[in-house]
Amino acid sequence: MSRGVQMVFAVAVSVAGLAFAAGGGCDTGMNGVPMVPAPEPGDSVSFANHVQPILTAKCASCHRTGAFANSAGIAMLLSAGDAYGSLVNRPSSQNAALTLVVPGDSANSLLFLKVSQASPPVGSRMPLLAAPLSDAEQALIRDWIDDGALNN
Numbered sequence: 681m682s683r684g685v686q687m688v689f690a691v692a693v694s695v696a697g698l699a700f701a702a703g704g705g706c707d708t709g710m711n712g713v714p715m716v717p718a719p720e721p722g723d724s725v726s727f728a729n730h731v732q733p734i735l736t737a738k739c740a741s742c743h744r745t746g747a748f749a750n751s752a753g754i755a756m757l758l759s760a761g762d763a764y765g766s767l768v769n770r771p772s773s774q775n776a777a778l779t780l781v782v783p784g785d786s787a788n789s790l791l792f793l794k795v796s797q798a799s800p801p802v803g804s805r806m807p808l809l810a811a812p813l814s815d816a817e818q819a820l821i822r823d824w825i826d827d828g829a830l831n832n
């Protein structure tokens with residue numbers, strides 16, 4: 681790389697860094713919860729970009745190693761890095777006949793039933809002790825499962 685090209689590259693990187701620091705990077709909604717960008721119509725839902733942010737903001741405080749639900753015997757972890765492997769084709773800790781996420785079948789996925797039904801097959805509606813997920817949040821989880829529950 682010539683000196684001139686290196687210089688232009690360095691300036692471009694620092695301008696991009698400033699734009700990020702100036703607020704491009706972290707949108708928050710009215711209640712301070714990170715806003716999840718809605719997928720464009722026809723796009724499949726992304727686990728990393730659409731589902732994990734909901735789990736991190738609203739579920740992982742209880743569903744991570746050593747936290748309330750985990751200490752109470754729920755093996756499922758919803759923290760980033762642990763959630764996907766904890767959910768897909770995994771049995772419920774409370775009733776091994778139930779599966780947390782059945783790819784392509786939200787109606788038989790306990791994860792979706794627990795956030796969408798007032799009286800799910802086991803235990804209480806989730807998130808426990810908090811307002812139900814919005815219709816849009818529930819739809820993201822449902823569509824991610826029905827699209828095949830990919831690690832995308």
Ligand code: HEC
Nearest residue numbers: 738739742749772773774790791794802803804806807808
């Ligand atoms: C305040 C703590 C708390 C929060 C927050 C919470 N949970 Fe739970 N969760 C629990 C407890 C305790 C249980 C076990 C009792 C029950 O199922 O009602 C549980 C059970 C579950 C189960 C069943 C797991 C199994 O193996 O049977 C699922 C699925 C679940 N939660 C999903 C969620 C999701 C999704 C969220 C976020 C939208 C969430 N939870 C938020 C405490 C919590």
